Amino acid sequence: MSTLTRSLPLLAALLALVLFPLFGSSFYVGLVTRIIIIAIFAMSLDLLIGYTGLVSFGHAAFFGIGGYALAIAFQDASVIHLWQALPLSLFAAALAALVVGWVSIRTSGIYFIMITLALSQMFFYYFFESPRYGGDDGIFLFLKPVLMVGSEDILNLDHENNFYYFALSCLVLGYLFLVMILQAPFGKVIKAIKVNEHRVRALGYSTNGYKLVSFVIAGTLAGLAGFLEGAHTGYINPAYMSWHESGVCIAIVILGGVGTLYGPIVGAFIIVLLQNFLPEFTEHWQLLLGGIVIAVVLFLPRGATSLLPRIRSLIRMEKSISLSQEEKAKGDADG
Amino acid sequence: MELSFYLVQLLNAVQYGFLLFLVASGLTLLFGIMGIINLAHGSFYMLGSYLAYWLTGVTGNLWLGILLGLPITLMVGYLVERFAISFLYKRDHLYQVLLTFALILIFNELQQILWGSDVHSVAIPSLLAGSFQLTENQSYPVYRLFISAACIAIACGMYWVIQKTRLGMTIRAGASNREMVQALGINVNRLFAFVFSLGVALAGFAGMLAAPVDSVYPGMGENVLIISFVVVVIGGTGSIKGAFVGAMLIGLVSTFGKVLVPEMASVMVYALMAVILLWRPQGLFGRAA
Amino acid sequence: MADAILQIDRVSKSFGGLIATNNITIEFERGQIHAIIGPNGAGKTTLINLLSGDLLPNDGTILFNGRDITHLPPHKISQLGIGRSYQKTNIFAEFTCFENCWVAAQSRINTSMRFFRPASNLKAVEKRTEKALELCGLSLRRDSRASAMSYGEQRQLEIGMMLATEPELLLLDEPLAGMGSEESLQVIELLRRLAEDHTLILIEHDMDAVFSIADQLTVMVNGRILETGTVGQIRSSQAVQEAYLGVDEETA
Secondary structure (H helix, E strand, C coil): CHHHHHHHHHHHHHHHHHHHHHHCCHHHHHHHHHHHHHHHHHHHHHHHHHHHCCCCCCCHHHHHHHHHHHHHHHCCCCCCEHHHHHHHHHHHHHHHHHHHHHHHCCCCHHHHHHHHHHHHHHHHHHHHCCHHHCHHHCEECCCCCECEECCEECCCCCCHHHHHHHHHHHHHHHHHHHHHHHHCHHHHHHHHHHHHHHHHHHCCCCHHHHHHHHHHHHHHHHHHHHHHHHHHHCEECHHHHCHHHHHHHHHHHHHHCCCCCHHHHHHHHHHHHHHHHHHHHCCCHHHHHHHHHHHHHHHCCCCHHHHHHHHHHHHHHHHHHHHHHHHHHHHHHHC | CHHHHHHHHHHHHHHHHHHHHHHHHHHHHHHHHHCCCCCCHHHHHHHHHHHHHHHHHHHCCHHHHHHHHHHHHHHHHHHHHHHCHHHCCCCCHHHHHHHHHHHHHHHHHHHHHHHCCCCECCCCCHHHCCEEECCCCCEEEHHHHHHHHHHHHHHHHHHHHHHHCHHHHHHHHHHHCHHHHHHCCCCHHHHHHHHHHHHHHHHHHHHHHHCCCCCECCCHHHHHHHHHHHHHHHHCCCCHHHHHHHHHHHHHHHHHHHHHCHHHHHHHHHHHHHHHHHHCCCCCCCCCC | CCCEEEEEEEEEEEECCEEEEEEEEEEEECCCEEEEECCCCCCHHHHHHHHHCCCCCCEEEEEECCEECCCCCHHHHHHHCEEEECCCCCCCCCCEHHHHHHHHHHCCCCCCCCCCCCHHHHHHHHHHHHHHHHHCCCHHHCCCEHHHCCHHHHHHHHHHHHHHCCCCEEEEECCCCCCCHHHHHHHHHHHHHHHCCCEEEEECCCHHHHHHHCCEEEEEECCEEEEEEEHHHHHHCHHHHHHHHHHHHHHC
16 A cells, blocks of 8 residues: 555656646647656766765766767768667766776765766866867757668657657656666665665675666666757757756755655756746846755755655644544543 | 976966965865865855956056955855855765855856956056066066965965964864864864865965966856866875875876877876876875775 | 684784784684673774774784685675674664665675566575574564664664674674663573574673673783683683783772
8 A cells, every 4th residue: 555655646747747748838848858858867866876875976977978979979870770879878878987987986975076076077078178079069960869660760759749758758767777776686785885885895795896886877877868868959068068967966866855766856847947947037047046955955955855755744643633632532432 | 499398388387286276275174174075165266366356456456456355255255154064064975065066056146246257357467567588489477476476475374374383283183083173172163164264265365366367257166176176186185285286286287288188188187086096095195084 | 723713813903103903813713602802992893803804904814714814805704704793783774674684695695786686586585584583583573674673672683684694703893782781681692592503703891791601712901912711711810800800890
């Protein structure tokens, strides 16, 4: 029963997302597509921050590499086959995560934060200063990936709604994949590492191996998000991997609720919507955004989704109070 | 031309290293003593530059600008410590990163509101406007030498304060063992507020000195911030000596990198850091965890 | 000695200028309970940390079943069959009892880095877990959150986690620390049962407990070994009386 009641809001939210394109205009469908992509990105970071205890401040690098792999390999292609492009992006992001992870995993705490930041800057500057890949202008892509069955493209991603459903499927699959590995032995071990790495090592685990695998999985998922973003906007530039993006991604994870997989999705909705609509109120919207983030850090460190159980328990408390009063009344009546 | 060319580059490298040292030493002390990661530190460098630009414009004199600007940076540092940073001392690094990241957004926006998004420049004071003629076609600006000299003076002053004074002893004790300082009955709140303001003033001063040689522009603090992080990581957190050595190393690598392999210059700095961390994960002068 | 499970040969460790253990040589016999006692700062915990790989010695060698383990990292040492418990309770507070032991048991199945779980594999881990819970006396608490349990139970769980890795040799750092007398008796009983098929090395301050269960005693003072012997020998040793037991009684 408890798993059902817990997954009920999730299923309702999924249903709402599935039905959304039937009612939303194409502008909003595009916006929610972007939110979904950012949600995948943030969810992958939560695997590191929320479950493995690795505060990576360079996660945007893998997002960018996923996009760049697509753009570099196919900028002059006459057709982009999904079955070629997607694995290439995932592989590139995984490889980059393997290298960055291998170097940074041996450090911890503040060093880990700083080294992931600095290594991601290395990728940023590489693309920023390389004229071959467009420098800070980036690369344009004029085609969407296709999945040919016979002579028919069954995805037809040029249609905003189709892209929306494609991204949504990626989100759902990514979510289920993470749920699965977190329930598997691997997930138990990384959660234990987050709590007390020293103890896990004393139990006989080579913890660095687990952290590295977690890092690579997260990097690969971020690469998936970057691939989707590149394909969706048809444009990829170094700003995708700037440390601002990494910072915003951390903000999304915390704002939504660190250590829950649905939290980052909620966080992605909040932040992307704020980024879109705050500028309509004021030119200086970053001031407001900064203020909101500070308020969250100070007053809501477990994120927006932590409000839900609190509200629930409040309701339950009231119920149990009224129950006990009833019982008391009953007892009095009996006596 | 060869030799004097390299001499000029060397002087540039050292001067850049000194500026980095001013910013990074504050950053490393904040971490060593207060256990705080301050992403907004680069914003204080930017603040310094903009104050130099603004106050020099108002007073018509860079020296007056710096004189008026320094108390402002100290005050900003104190206020930021009291109203934001002080809530973070017992919190996870994650929240420190996030809150100080939000501070950057706010500072950037305030800068836009106060000074707009144009690129500005600050005139070199006439007293130091000349340059030394090294060879027929190589010269070196006097002002750059002045920057190095000023930084050396500050570094010596810091060395004296930290090694010889009571306050410095407290700071050193705090950097090597934070809990102990609290156990020794020192007013930690005051110490933290002081160290933070001092770090802010150092970063601001670096920004003021740099304003006449670099332009003053939005977001200028962020490049400095990340390079300063690299300096701190290379040197080892909490170590002033490490910050100095790290700053010089980075100054050399990035200056000569730009000359010798321009397309890889920015990447090299980070590659250097990665190599050093593979060799010594706690940095050159850091204590092993 | 007939059958040594662990041999420590001239092991030294210093921190900066402070010498924590100085030129220590001991052999631990298989199947015995060997207690290490001594005043605070004698270097007992340092010694345990050296044996478990949490610290690396500056000098000397450590042999486990004849194999040199001096420079192995903690997880390798654990894999070889040396388990340890900590002085400060070191459990995963948000996990249940079962999950705590499960993580420990899983470490012995060399396929724990897997993302899909075949039931047969899980069965083996589960059996180990249940067995460890039973041994440490927490079977009834298997689904309780560790953070919600009493201090004594948490200490039992600490031992249970170590047992789930099925070690040959147990390193116990003050298993009775902070326990009431009732709880202490239970843990002493547990240690006795464990001694039937394990070798135990333990640090303990509770002298009555030590004298009642240890086969061998080593007294450490200032990073050195003062004396090693049976309970009777140590009780009657003049040097020990002066250096340690006398002091202890005065302070007590």
